[in-house]
Amino acid sequence: xxxxxxxxxxxxxxxxxxxxxxxxxxxxxxxxxxxxxxxxxxxxxxxxxxxxxxxxxxxxxxxxxxxxxxxxxxxxxxxxxxxxxxxxxxxxxxxxxxxxxxxxxxxxxxxxxxxxxxxxxxxxxxxxxxxxxxxxxxxxxxxxxxxxxxxxxxxxxxxxxxxxxxxxxxxxxxxxxxxxxxxxxxxxxxxxxxxxxxxxxxxxxxxxxxxxxxxxxxxxxxxxxxxxxxxxxxxxxxxxxxxxxxxxxxxxxxxxxxxxxxxxxxxxxxxxxxxxxxxxxxxxxxxxxxxxxxxxxxxxxxxxxxxxxx
Numbered sequence: 066x067x068x069x070x071x072x073x074x075x076x077x078x079x080x081x082x083x084x085x086x087x088x089x090x091x092x093x094x095x096x097x098x099x100x101x102x103x104x105x106x107x108x109x110x111x112x113x114x115x116x117x118x119x120x121x122x123x124x125x126x127x128x129x130x131x132x133x134x135x136x137x138x139x140x141x142x143x144x145x146x147x148x149x150x151x152x153x154x155x156x157x158x159x160x161x162x163x164x165x166x167x168x169x170x171x172x173x174x175x176x177x178x179x180x181x182x183x184x185x186x187x188x189x190x191x192x193x194x195x196x197x198x199x200x201x202x203x204x205x206x207x208x209x210x211x212x213x214x215x216x217x218x219x220x221x222x223x224x225x226x227x228x229x230x231x232x233x234x235x236x237x238x239x240x241x242x243x244x245x246x247x248x249x250x251x252x253x254x255x256x257x258x259x260x261x262x263x264x265x266x267x268x269x270x271x272x273x274x275x276x277x278x279x280x281x282x283x284x285x286x287x288x289x290x291x292x293x294x295x296x297x298x299x300x301x302x303x304x305x306x307x308x309x310x311x312x313x314x315x316x317x318x319x320x321x322x323x324x325x326x327x328x329x330x331x332x333x334x335x336x337x338x339x340x341x342x343x344x345x346x347x348x349x350x351x352x353x354x355x356x357x358x359x360x361x362x363x364x365x366x367x368x369x370x371x372x373x374x375x
Contacts, residue, residue, distance in 0.1 A: 073117045074141050075161040079245040080111040080127060081170055084257055084335070086195045088112075089248065094129035099136070111245070114161075125164065132248040133322065133331075139164055165244030167300035168316035172197060172216070172240040174224075175304075175311055176232060184213060184229050186238065189310075190222040192335075195242065202241040204298040206231055212240060235311070237297045237304075249318070252331040256365075261339070263332040263358060263366045267324040267346055270373040276328025277348055277372055283321030284314075284332065285355065286343035292320060337362035346370035 078096070080089045088111030096105045096113045101123065105113040120143035126136045141162060174188035196218050203210040203226055214225040224240060232238070256262050267282065269275035284292055287305045294303045294317045301317035314320055314334070324330045332344075339360050347353040351372035358368045 073119060076115045076118055076123075076125075076139060076141065076164055077161050078113060078125070078164040079170075079243065080113070080129070081243075081245045081247050082132075083247050083249045084194065084260070086170060086242070086247070088245075089129060094127055094132070094248070097126045097128075098139075099124040099126050127246065127248065129248055131251055131254040133251050133325075135246065135248065137164075137166070137246070163244055164246075166246050166316075166318070168239065168297075168302060169247035169318075170241070170243045170245035171300075172221075172224075172242070173297070173300075173302055173313050173315070174238050174240070175313060176234050176236045176238060178234060179229050179232050181229055183225065184227065185223055185225050186229060186232060187223045188238075190220050193218050193221055197240055197242045204239040204241065205236055207298060216240070237302060237313070239298060239300060239302075249322070250331060250333065251325065252329040254331075256333060259335055259363065260333045261335070261337060261360060261362050261364065261366070263342070263344070263360075263368055265330060265367055265369040266328040267330060267348070267370045267372060268328050270371045273369075273371065276324065276326065277351070278324055278326050278328065280324040280328070280330070280346055280348040280351075280370070280372065281321060282324065282330045282332065282344055282346050282370070284342050285345045287312075287314075287339050288341060289343075294320075344368055344370075346372060348372055350375060 080094050082089055091107035098115055103115050105115050107113050118141050120141045123139045124136055125139045128134050176186050178187045197216040199215050201212040203212055211227045213227045252264055267277045267280035290305050292303055292305045294301055303314040303317055303320045304311050322330050322332055341359045343355055343357050345355045352375055356368055360366055
């Protein structure tokens with residue numbers, strides 16, 4: 066005879082700020098499991114936790130001043146624990162789930178060279194806002210490796226791994242600093258000087274005073290080349306081929322955004338070598354439209370959209 070034991074789980078997550086990748090203080094954001102009435106416990110370094118959750122599907126909503134609101138689906142898996150009378154030890158309960166957005170707190174690079182004896186990979190130089198410590202998880206081609214030498218903040222162009230078996234040039238490598246949720250700036254945030262911004266409003270055709278909240282604005286081309294989004298070991302990574310090289314643009318969330326209640330949107334990136342981009346604006350019940358935007362690097366670029374009902 067067996068007896069099922071109801072399992073309850075804690076959901077833990079960390080919130081970090083875009084660009085700097087610094088954890089947000091708990092006074093700067095609010096987390097909510099929509100419709101549950103549960104209050105989270107806030108901790109240091111951007112962490113929060115919801116306790117005593119039953120298996121099921123939830124919506125995690127994170128709101129912070131001057132950041133884009135995020136609402137993310139979360140599933141607490143059903144994993145009933147079976148009690149067998151007479152046994153002294155019970156199977157261990159799943160005590161907590163650490164929730165994160167794959168790609169949000171990582172270095173994602175394309176391999177240029179591989180040195181097997183030194184277990185070193187090289188890639189185009191990038192600037193790390195925060196270090197990545199020894200032992201960090203490295204994901205490539207379905208394999209889980211580890212970082213063998215610390216990557217300090219600043220310019221880096223190589224990484225030493227515990228193994229380079231199966232890694233070849235042009236492979237996309239994810240080096241995970243931590244499992245986090247990265248909040249992106251809203252249209253009203255005083256943008257850091259190193260960012261190129263594209264801002265504007267999405268409104269009803271011929272009625273610019275009628276904003277279209279939740280309209281999706283995304284980058285579809287860079288310098289006339291199509292942006293592609295592919296699954297890389299569980300993360301949605303965006304890239305584009307410029308000249309002879311593939312360039313990582315970030316996660317899918319880095320190349321798209323939604324208009325807020327005023328219809329305003331904000332896209333930005335740190336690169337200063339994109340002469341122009343093509344944007345697409347869309348919303349259910351409206352015709353998609355595209356616009357080519359000539360980019361003034363490291364500055365504010367304007368692109369408004371007016372959508373026509375289908």
